[in-house]
Amino acid sequence: MKNWQLIATLEDIPPLGSRVVKTAQGDIALFRSADDQVFALHDRCPHKGGPLSQGIVFGHTVACPLHGWNINLEDGQAVAPDVGCTKRLNTKLEAGAVYLQI
Amino acid sequence: MKKLKLVMVGNGMAGVRTLEELLKLAPDLYDITVFGAEPYPNYNRIMLSPVLAGEQEIEDIILNDLDWYAQHNITLHLNKKVVRIDRLNKVVHAEDGTTAEYDRLLLATGSTPFILPVPGSTLDGVIGYRDIHDTHAMIEAAKKYQHAVVIGGGLLGLEAANGLALRGMDVTVVHLMPWLMERQLDKAAADLLQASLEAKGMKFRLEAQTQALIGSELGRVSAIRFKDGTEIPADLVVMAVGIRPNTALAESAGIHCNRGIVVSDTLQTYDPAIYAVGECVSHRGTAYGLVAPLFDMGKVCANHLARMGIARYQGSVTSTKLKVTGIDLFSAGDFTGNEHTEEIVLHDAAGGVYKKLVLKEDVLIGAVMYGDTKDGSWYFQMIRDGKNVAELRDHLMFGQSHLGNTGHQGQSSAAAMPDSMEVCGCNGVCKGTVVKAIKEQGLFTLDEVRKHTKASASCGSCTGLVEQILASTVGGAYSPQAGKCKPMCGCTDLTHEAVREAIRERTLTRIPQVMQELEWRTPNGCASCRPALNYYVLCAHPRVAQDDPQSRFINERAHGNIQKDGTFSVVPRMWGGTTSAAQLRRIADVADKYAITAIKVTGGQRIDLFGIKKEDLPKVWADLDMPSGHAYAKALRTVKTCVGSEWCRFGVQDSTGLGVELEQVLWKLNSPHKVKIAVSGCPRNCAESGIKDVGIIGVDSGWEIYVAGNGGIKTEVAQFLVKVKTREEVLEYSGAFLQLYREEARYLDRTVHYVERVGLDYVKQRVIEDEACRKALYERLRYALQEEKDPWATENVNPREFAPLSI
Ligand code: SRM
Ligand SMILES: Cc1cc2nc3c(=O)[nH]c(=O)nc-3n(C[C@H](O)[C@H](O)[C@H](O)COP(=O)(O)OP(=O)(O)OC[C@H]3O[C@@H](n4cnc5c(N)ncnc54)[C@H](O)[C@@H]3O)c2cc1C
Numbered sequence A: 001m002k003n004w005q006l007i008a009t010l011e012d013i014p015p016l017g018s019r020v021v022k023t024a025q026g027d028i029a030l031f032r033s034a035d036d037q038v039f040a041l042h043d044r045c046p047h048k049g050g051p052l053s054q055g056i057v058f059g060h061t062v063a064c065p066l067h068g069w070n071i072n073l074e075d076g077q078a079v080a081p082d083v084g085c086t087k088r089l090n091t092k093l094e095a096g097a098v099y100l101q102i
Numbered sequence B: 001m002k003k004l005k006l007v008m009v010g011n012g013m014a015g016v017r018t019l020e021e022l023l024k025l026a027p028d029l030y031d032i033t034v035f036g037a038e039p040y041p042n043y044n045r046i047m048l049s050p051v052l053a054g055e056q057e058i059e060d061i062i063l064n065d066l067d068w069y070a071q072h073n074i075t076l077h078l079n080k081k082v083v084r085i086d087r088l089n090k091v092v093h094a095e096d097g098t099t100a101e102y103d104r105l106l107l108a109t110g111s112t113p114f115i116l117p118v119p120g121s122t123l124d125g126v127i128g129y130r131d132i133h134d135t136h137a138m139i140e141a142a143k144k145y146q147h148a149v150v151i152g153g154g155l156l157g158l159e160a161a162n163g164l165a166l167r168g169m170d171v172t173v174v175h176l177m178p179w180l181m182e183r184q185l186d187k188a189a190a191d192l193l194q195a196s197l198e199a200k201g202m203k204f205r206l207e208a209q210t211q212a213l214i215g216s217e218l219g220r221v222s223a224i225r226f227k228d229g230t231e232i233p234a235d236l237v238v239m240a241v242g243i244r245p246n247t248a249l250a251e252s253a254g255i256h257c258n259r260g261i262v263v264s265d266t267l268q269t270y271d272p273a274i275y276a277v278g279e280c281v282s283h284r285g286t287a288y289g290l291v292a293p294l295f296d297m298g299k300v301c302a303n304h305l306a307r308m309g310i311a312r313y314q315g316s317v318t319s320t321k322l323k324v325t326g327i328d329l330f331s332a333g334d335f336t337g338n339e340h341t342e343e344i345v346l347h348d349a350a351g352g353v354y355k356k357l358v359l360k361e362d363v364l365i366g367a368v369m370y371g372d373t374k375d376g377s378w379y380f381q382m383i384r385d386g387k388n389v390a391e392l393r394d395h396l397m398f399g400q401s402h403l404g405n406t407g408h409q410g411q412s413s414a415a416a417m418p419d420s421m422e423v424c425g426c427n428g429v430c431k432g433t434v435v436k437a438i439k440e441q442g443l444f445t446l447d448e449v450r451k452h453t454k455a456s457a458s459c460g461s462c463t464g465l466v467e468q469i470l471a472s473t474v475g476g477a478y479s480p481q482a483g484k485c486k487p488m489c490g491c492t493d494l495t496h497e498a499v500r501e502a503i504r505e506r507t508l509t510r511i512p513q514v515m516q517e518l519e520w521r522t523p524n525g526c527a528s529c530r531p532a533l534n535y536y537v538l539c540a541h542p543r544v545a546q547d548d549p550q551s552r553f554i555n556e557r558a559h560g561n562i563q564k565d566g567t568f569s570v571v572p573r574m575w576g577g578t579t580s581a582a583q584l585r586r587i588a589d590v591a592d593k594y595a596i597t598a599i600k601v602t603g604g605q606r607i608d609l610f611g612i613k614k615e616d617l618p619k620v621w622a623d624l625d626m627p628s629g630h631a632y633a634k635a636l637r638t639v640k641t642c643v644g645s646e647w648c649r650f651g652v653q654d655s656t657g658l659g660v661e662l663e664q665v666l667w668k669l670n671s672p673h674k675v676k677i678a679v680s681g682c683p684r685n686c687a688e689s690g691i692k693d694v695g696i697i698g699v700d701s702g703w704e705i706y707v708a709g710n711g712g713i714k715t716e717v718a719q720f721l722v723k724v725k726t727r728e729e730v731l732e733y734s735g736a737f738l739q740l741y742r743e744e745a746r747y748l749d750r751t752v753h754y755v756e757r758v759g760l761d762y763v764k765q766r767v768i769e770d771e772a773c774r775k776a777l778y779e780r781l782r783y784a785l786q787e788e789k790d791p792w793a794t795e796n797v798n799p800r801e802f803a804p805l806s807i
């Protein structure tokens, strides 16, 4: 069973930005959208492993910094016509604190 | 709120494209009902030719399958022809009694082939060429019969003839005029075309008038007789002599028609509740028969149906391509000319190449090309933009390829390329892959091809070739975006210029404000418009607008170049390519301390350190204690210099000294794209000033300034701007030029693209002739630079950007 871990406060992540979380399973990218939702994906693009945490966030999408694939933050799926998927993790937001299920 | 009812009559390419555009703009405004007389969902009619030629199957050419209609809650009545419009009660009636009420009605009934009213025209085996039904009839006939006659030597007729010939029939094309495709080609090009089609086995009867079609006892056509009394056998006759807009339905409802349903610039008929698009309409007296203009109409019509009401359709210039594999032919605009026009002609009969350009007062108005059409879309764009080509005239005929834009291996003719040949060297995409995607995914624009195949999506040097493949695959359906009115990105319909103007005039200083005022379609833009808006806002309101790091590409946010493994590179600034023992020692120490083993001297006269982890960047900068080289930014990169008069036996000016000075004045300059400068001490030009954004060459009596050179994807030689005497003047003139570029270029245009767009004469007028303007430009530049900071300086580093979180 995976546990909820307190990772950061919402303020630690810039709106339309992201932070990297170093974990035993590798880097996790935490994103914050303009509507203050928080999403977590493994920090590897399905294309050639680019660090998604370094991309530009718009809507609920991040553009990979290496070759510009768009990845949906909600489910980790590449936006058509590209095909691929990055593993996502559950997050929750409580009283301004961000939790990650890991 | 109750939804409005929209009914569309005619389930073809123009109508469905209009619905697609409408659904993008206002997905929930209407309950939509569609009537189609054919039993199929919307398919790609123009691909009937490849289907006939056996290159594709019907299933491949469906554009919107039944699921698409279901997903958008569209009520679809297939195989139902609408026969009456009751305008008083706003109801349409189909043949089988089905009715539908409407608030808005969209007529998109297309057209039907014109059948010559000669005796025998109703015999079996005499058909037009319009839909899947006709195509099946032709494929079946080719299995059973031998002799085919195609009446009409235009685009459609030749594509039909080619398909039938490939299916083994003996085909004769009968044409009334003295040469083929007389509406698109002049005689010289048509002769070349005819010769290549003859080589494929087709026969031709030109200037031949059909008198009658003769039938067998079974009631099927068996021969065709001409006015001169001669006859040839024919088991299948395809009439491709023209189309008639389907206006009967509209006319019966009392809607004004005149060789087409008459519409205004908003695609409205005389009844304001009824719109019409496609081949059935007559707009400003013209009825179009190619899809590109119909798509333009669809876009405007959707805008009005969505109640946005800002678009106008003002007519289209069309271009033509024949979709016969192995034949390259292109024509656009007015290619016949008259006493007020001039022609440039290249005719290589043996090589099978013919090109004619028609100019009127230095504006290109028409082009015909045969055999080598790679520049077709380039010329077409110039025709549509009405661009003045005076400056290009000398090499206009040699085309854009003259300036690059070829495939990776330098090939430039799409027709001659085998499917396996690489088109795009960056993404390794072959011609076959591009063609397949265009056909199977129903792609019509360069952007769509880029998205689906990645071809031409990176460095863009193969764009011309990809456009050519697109044009020869979809024929006249391809229309390059007119540069003048190209929107910034999918989030808006506004151009870069319109957005910049609004930012300036309405003093918009923040990106969300811009998006709100200019009614962006997306909540926070996309990865393409946000960086542009950030630059525009900062450039228009220096010291007032706030930078938005989240709208910058990672390189500019982390002040280093991201590498394929996610690490970064660090390039410290070395003024004018000069350094010192102390600096080199410090670099060596940093390399040891952070175990940096990959060190390289760049092409820009400085040193690059590779493989640095993001979290280490601030420490590396602090230890280096050198300013940022901005090697990652849309900003001033390097000022390359040569040895100059200090040491060199030929040097006549102190190029090193001037280069260092220029770099120290300009080093914090940000710009639409990167800027590179070079200063050479004499005309031997060892610093390569001839391919820089600003290139300066010392001569005995002063300095020559060159601008808009580029050494990258397409090498462009810089153009002479002015000669000045003093170093102060070099600074003022170069600075003024760069500020003009900063204020007016589209984001991601290098100086060469900007100057190409506005013309060197304009630049000279602003920077050289108008002294007050030059001084004001230079002053604005200095003002903007005054408070720029070194992003690497410890006090400017944002720790949140670099420190990772941990559990
Ligand atoms: C490091 C360097 C190669 C080297 O080892 O010599 C280099 C490296 C890159 N160049 Fe370059 N270019 C380098 C000199 C050049 C030059 C030569 C010059 O500046 O004298 C050119 C041709 C001159 C010109 O730009 O007009 C050059 C033309 C390009 C282009 C094509 C630009 C164009 O408009 O056609 C790109 C692509 C782009 O910018 O979109 C590019 C892009 C790149 C990028 C940034 C690719 C990227 O987006 O990641 C490379 C970054 C590698 C890295 O991580 O550091 N690089 N690049 C050179 C750095 C010079 C410096 O000190 O800043
Ligand atoms: C073989 C072929 C090759 C072509 N090649 C090219 C090319 O290379 N490049 C290019 O640009 N163009 C090409 N065209 C032309 C292009 O296909 C047309 O311009 C385009 O399809 C017209 O679109 P539309 O929506 O106006 O008409 P259509 O696509 O014809 O759609 C009209 C539809 O309305 C239906 N309809 C009509 N009346 C009624 C009614 N009363 N009730 C219900 N339904 C009705 C018709 O059955 C038809 O399905 C080609 C055409 C053909 C036939």
Ligand code: SF4
Binding pocket: none
């Ligand atoms: S450094 Fe420049 S030329 Fe070399 S691979 Fe990178 S982008 Fe291409």
Ligand code: FES
Binding pocket: A045, A046, A047, A048, A049, A050, A064, A065, A066, A067, A068, A069
């Ligand atoms: S690695 Fe992400 S787009 Fe290539």
